Amino acid sequence: MPQARTMAGRCRLLALVVLITFGVVTLLQSLQTTPSIHDIRSSIRGHKFGGPGARRHQSNRVRIKKVTALFGEPNYLYEAAIATHERHNALHGYQMQVLRQRIHASFLAKPAYLMSVLVEELAKPWDERVQWLAWVDPDTLVLNQQVPLDLFIPPSDEEINLIATHDDDGYFNGGVFFLRVDSWSLEFLIQVLAVPLTDRKHHVSLNKDHTALEQIMESQRFRSRVTYQPRLWYNAFDSNKTFEGESGDLMVHLLDLGGDKWARMDKYLGNVTSKINPYEMPLEQTRYGKEVQGFWKRMADSRRILKEAKLKEKGHDGIKEAARRLRFALDFETDNDVVMKDAYGSLLRALYENK
Structure with missing residues (x-):
């Protein structure tokens, strides 16, 4: 009987999650009053965008849609920040959707809206849907328009669905992250939205x-x-009134700066809209080419050597422990070059030693 009650409880919870999921998707689709941001003014309170680099780039690049949320009292600085993304979108051929109405004060707005956009894309024929969603917080600004998001998307042989960054304390930072458009991501977001129903501790989280x-x-299933990629690539902070990245980096994330x-936002906007943008340079002159190539090579090399180790680790504790360490690094510390190299070595x- 206890087992039957447990099974019945799980079934009820699953049914509730499914109902909530479809309810959220329906609600959010009805709230999408801004399916794109092409109607945002090109000039906002003196910050002008455009110029010769603002033409749409035509190519066979990865199809990407940026997603963000901006509602509440009008804020011209946030609008101007989004306009930097608008110019970037036009240059590289990206789409964008913006949530313009609050869902609920304590609701999981970010994953809920992402699910809405994801379901909308999955309902399209494959050749019409985007391949990746890129969440960008409204307090992120594009500094270097020449850097495409495609650069950070995994090679076709990498089975990666979510690309994220850590903050300085080692926790996930949700200012910028990428989510592949497929059924795995839908299952992932369903589980995220179910967290408040399954974890009571979640209600006290800030x-x-x-x-x-x-x-x-971080769950075993997903x-x-x-x-995780190096945060400075596209989610660099402004710390102590100083940009922690370098010239040529893609974006800055202006969070937790108090008054x-x-x-600070106004200063960055003044720089990126001036005739001489100190942060902009051609892609080939930036850090990205060598660093991104090296990142995916380490990933591929690590997976290859782990396959080799699996065939030899039985009866060899040294191999087994070293393999466990590298697997952990692959799961949680791929953004740490030192840790990855050490674990691989x-x-x-x-x-x-055990040939």
Whole structure:
């Protein structure tokens, strides 16, 4: 009887999650008063965008749609920040959707809206849907328009569905992340939205969106298809009134600046809209080519050596421990170049010593 009651309870919970999911999708689709941001003014309170680089780029690149949310009291700085993305979208051929109405004060707005957009894309024929969604917080600004988002998308042989970054304390930072458009991502977001129903501790979390996303990202079921990239590539912070990235980097994320936030945003907007943008340079002159190529090579090399280790680890504790360490790094620390190289080197040595 206890087992039957447990099974019945699980069935009721599953049914409730499904009902909530479809309810959320229906609600959010009805709220999408701004299916794109092409109607945003090209000039907002003196920050002008455009110029020769603002023409749409025609190519066979990865199809990407940016997603964000901006509602509440009008804020011209946030609108101007979104306009930097608008110019970037026009240059590289990206789409964008913006949630313009609040759903609920304590609701998981970010994953809920992402699910709405994801379902909308999955309902399209494959050649008409986008391939990736890129969430960008409204306090992110594009600094270097020449850097495409395609650069960070995994090679076709990598089974990666979610690309994220860590903050300085090692926690998931949801300011910018990428989600593949497929059924895995739909199952992932369903589980995220179910967190408040299954985890009572979640209700005391200060940042419910990020906590729920991180909890499911790190779960055994989903973590093998999640990878973390260096945050400075596209989610660099402004720390102590200083940009922690370097010239040529794609974006800055202006969060937790207290009363200085608006002045800092205004300064960045003034720079990126001036005739000489100090952050913009051709892609080939930036850090990205070598670093991104090296990142995916480390991923491929690590997966290859782990396959080799699996065939040899039986009866060899050294190989087994080194392989466990590298698998952990692949799951949680791919953004740490030092950790990845060290874990890979340890397994390579263990294999050599146990030939």
